[in-house]
Amino acid sequence: MTCSARYAPQLRARGFRMTPQRLTILHVLHHEGTHLSPLNVFKKAVQELPGLTEPTVYRTLEFLAQNGLVRSSHDGSGHLTYEIAAADHHHIVCRICKAEIEVEHSLLAPLYQTLEAASGFTNIDSHVTFFGVCPNCQRQ
Amino acid sequence: MTCSARYAPQLRARGFRMTPQRLTILHVLHHEGTHLSPLNVFKKAVQELPGLTEPTVYRTLEFLAQNGLVRSSHDGSGHLTYEIAAADHHHIVCRICKAEIEVEHSLLAPLYQTLEAASGFTNIDSHVTFFGVCPNCQRQ
DNA sequence: AATGTTGTTGCAAGAATTTGCAATAAGGAC
DNA sequence: GTCCTTATTGCAAATTCTTGCAACAACATT
Numbered sequence: 001m002t003c004s005a006r007y008a009p010q011l012r013a014r015g016f017r018m019t020p021q022r023l024t025i026l027h028v029l030h031h032e033g034t035h036l037s038p039l040n041v042f043k044k045a046v047q048e049l050p051g052l053t054e055p056t057v058y059r060t061l062e063f064l065a066q067n068g069l070v071r072s073s074h075d076g077s078g079h080l081t082y083e084i085a086a087a088d089h090h091h092i093v094c095r096i097c098k099a100e101i102e103v104e105h106s107l108l109a110p111l112y113q114t115l116e117a118a119s120g121f122t123n124i125d126s127h128v129t130f131f132g133v134c135p136n137c138q139r140q
Numbered sequence: 141m142t143c144s145a146r147y148a149p150q151l152r153a154r155g156f157r158m159t160p161q162r163l164t165i166l167h168v169l170h171h172e173g174t175h176l177s178p179l180n181v182f183k184k185a186v187q188e189l190p191g192l193t194e195p196t197v198y199r200t201l202e203f204l205a206q207n208g209l210v211r212s213s214h215d216g217s218g219h220l221t222y223e224i225a226a227a228d229h230h231h232i233v234c235r236i237c238k239a240e241i242e243v244e245h246s247l248l249a250p251l252y253q254t255l256e257a258a259s260g261f262t263n264i265d266s267h268v269t270f271f272g273v274c275p276n277c278q279r280q
Numbered sequence: 281a282a283t284g285t286t287g288t289t290g291c292a293a294g295a296a297t298t299t300g301c302a303a304t305a306a307g308g309a310c
Numbered sequence: 311g312t313c314c315t316t317a318t319t320g321c322a323a324a325t326t327c328t329t330g331c332a333a334c335a336a337c338a339t340t
Contacts, residue, residue, distance in 0.1 A: 017306050017317060039296070053320055058297060060318095078212060078220040079296095092261050101259055111251045115270060119241055121232050124272035130255060132264035157287060157336050179326065193290055198327065200288095219326095 007069060014067065024049040025060050026084070029070055035081035074129045090127060094134035103130075147209060154207065164189040165200050166224070169210055175221035214269045230267060234274035243270075 007026055008018035028044045029036065036044070042057040061082045064070040071085045076098050088105035112124050147166060148158035168184045169176065176184075182197040201222045204210040211225045216238050228245035252264050 012307085015317085019306070019318065021319070037296095051320080054296085055298075055321085056319060063318095072218060074214065074218065078214070080218040092255065092259050092264065094261070095263075101261075103255065103259065107254055107258060108251065111248065114247055115232065115243065116272070118247060119232055119243065119272075120275040121234070121241075121270075121272035122278055123235075124232065124270050126269070126271045128268055128270070129266070130261075130264050130268070131266045132256070132259075132261035135260040138262055152337085155287080159288065159336075161289070177326095191290085194326085195291085195328075196289060203288095 010069065011067065016063075016067070020049055021045075021052055021056050022060055022064065024052065025057060026064065026069060029082060029084040033084070035073060035075075035083040037075070037079060037081050041082065071127050073127050076131070088127075090129065092130045092132055092134075094137055095131050096133060096137040099134045099136065101134075150209065151207065156203075156207070160189055161185075161192055161196050162200055162204065164192065165197065166204065166209060169222060169224040173224070175213060175215075175223040177215070177219060177221050181222065211267050213267050216271070228267075230269065232270045232272055232274075234277055235271045236273060236277040239274045239276065241274075 007023075011018050011022075024045045025041060027048065028041055032044070038058050038061055039054075041061065042052070042054050045057060046052045061070065061072075065072045065082065069085055070082045072080050072082050073091055075081050076093050076095070090103040090105065090108060091100055092103055093100045108128070115124055116122055147163075151158050151162075164185045165181060167188065168181055172184070178198050178201055179194075181201065182192070182194050185197060186192045201210065201212075205212045205222065209225055210222050212220050212222050213231055215221050216233055216235075230243040230245065230248060231240055232243055233240045248268070255264055256262055
């Protein structure tokens with residue numbers, strides 16, 4: 001199944017359109033498999049679609065994140081990065097060496113229920129990035 | 141106890157210095173009581189300390205966060221904000237109206253232990269911002 | 281109080297991100 | 311296939327954030 005065939009209906013159903021720009025950006029993130037900064041998305045995407053501009057990339061990434069096609073998270077310096085939406089997971093980043101591992105959402109599910117019960121908020125589904133010290137750096 | 145008397149020793153003990161710039165920025169955050177963007181910190185601080193520059197504010201905020209005197213978190217658009225370090229807490233922000241409440245850290249403590257056990261990481265102490273839908277917006 | 285070390289700052293330039301608006305084009309209706 | 315509506319893009323400019331480096335100043339030592 002092509003990217004277009006999979007994603008276009010998700011957008012049209014909400015009154016949005018599938019465009020070459022969006023398709024290219026989705027393709028880049030899908031092919032990359034991990035998170036990228038907006039600028040790195042731009043650099044790769046503009047090679048596939050000459051004429052693409054930076055503002056479009058920034059706007060598109062935010063748009064795709066709001067519509068659940070990509071997921072945003074934070075790198076070690078607090079900047080946003082984006083990755084293709086896939087199995088729900090979270091990250092732990094080492095404060096020292098920036099090494100990074102993924103955490104399955106199932107570990108957080110109980111917390112989300114607790115939070116919703118305690119706060120009255122619903123639909124808490126944030127992708128969370130935690131910071132700690134990885135096993136390697138602990139040894140030093 | 142003045143800000144200087146309280147914070148200066150914390151810095152000197154690590155080989156750092158207390159400066160008018162740092163003191164002013166701490167004073168702004170302490171007086172404000174909630175999080176501010178770096179630019180807003182600058183705008184308020186430069187009134188108390190003319191000549192202060194933006195790069196200094198950005199560097200100082202990051203420095204103070206690393207040393208535990210202030211705490212950083214993310215606003216609804218993924219940008220960093222800073223607040224004075226106080227009782228350990230987290231935030232839930234409404235995705236729709238941006239309303240925000242604080243969550244005591246004790247609710248997250250069990251999760252942190254689970255994460256450390258599952259990942260091998262230690263000292264996980266991130267300040268986390270969750271996003272959900274607040275009770276008000278649920279009614280609409 | 282004077283001195284030396286080195287942590288910090290300001291300046292200037294550059295890079296990253298956002299915004300407004302006119303031009304364009306996706307896709308539904310005919 | 312053609313037309314229309316309006317979502318989307320590109321352009322240009324503004325704003326926000328970062329970086330390198332020389333000048334400065336905190337503060338420990340004497």
